[in-house]
Amino acid sequence: MSIKRPVATALAAALCLVTAACAGSSKDERASGGQAGAGASTAGHPVTVENCGRSETFKKAPGRVVVMNGASVAEVSTLLALGLGDRIVANEQSYGMSEVPGRARAVKALPTGNIKLNDAYDIPREAMLGLRPDLVLSTTSYGFDEKNGFATRDQLRQVGANTYVSPQGCKQDTSKMTVADSYTLLRDMGRIFGVTDRAEKLIAASEKHIAEVAAKVKGRKAPKVMVLFSNMSMGGNAFSSVVAHGIYNDILTKAGGSNAFESASRTAFADLSKEKVAATDVDALVVIGYNDPDPAAYARKLLKEFPQWPAARKNTYVVLSDSMYLGPSNDLAVQKIARMLHPDAFRAGRPG
DSSP states (O other): OOOOSOHHHHHHHHOBOOOOOOSSOSSTGGGSOOOOGGGOOOTTOSEEEEETTEEEEESSOOSSEEEOOTTBOHHHHHHHHTTOGGGEEEEOOOOSOOSSTTHHHHHHTSOOTTOOOOTTSSOOHHHHHHTOOSEEEESSGGGGOGGGTOOOHHHHHHTTOEEEEOTTTTTTOOTTOOHHHHHHHHHHHHHHHTOHHHHHHHHHHHHHHHHHHHHHHTTSOOOEEEEEETTOOOSSSSEEEEEOSSHHHHHHHHTTOEETTGGGOSSSEEEEOHHHHHTSOOSEEEEEOSSOSOHHHHHHHHHHHOTTSHHHHHTOEEEEOGGGSSSTTHHHHHHHHHHHHOGGGGOTTOOO
């Protein structure tokens, strides 16, 4: 996930990552590079998808897909999870780490189209048209904004390319995003590519895994959790990358926790002073690693800086990456956070 547009805009509007679960085990299919797409059925086409007030009709399954950066790996990981990596002719999304074994390596191995990216680290209009895509995926509507030098959805339609903006990306506001949006992305891609069965299996496995974890922590007191990005500045205060709303809170709730800073902002992120952070009881930390080689060291530094926190006294933290964003690996985040918050619920060889 590389970003060069203003960090606050990129993250608040587009932070969302992906990976996927599969039937039987939520880890099995995720490690693959997803080269099963060639056999995807075109039965059921044409398919029409309603997206940001537009109707996108697909006469057949796309074969030349361009994945814009958008400060995300949601779209590229969804395609890989569905076995559609061979359909991608240019991918600009990357993150470098993942809760899914092999996922970061699979993303890195995809073609980039050898594009010279613009100042927003994304694909400018002429380069996009030169790729001859039949589908362009963007995390938010920002990726089709003409004033920022991108090809518009209408311009791409004129050259025969369909377009798609991921859930909650139409208005570039992720504050209301939930895990259900991850399933919407999977389901839409399943329909578009004629692999609905694959998508539904991934969704069902993720739902089952989350339900199993949630059942273990049901009725327990919900610890107050601070979720933030390691060594990242998005505002003017000492703690400007603290999560307040969005899919993160849905994941916390399913894991038996609550957001300690939910009331600190109406938007997805809060820009907090050190005094505000120090005055808040934090029972546990979730540190999201992004462009940080050692996010665990950042977590330990925070716990040392605020020894009054219950989290510091008990050394309670977990480091995560792509599973905390939009995408089918949310079940892994739920599991890891639940195990941190309620370790006794997972003892004695209990599954989950």
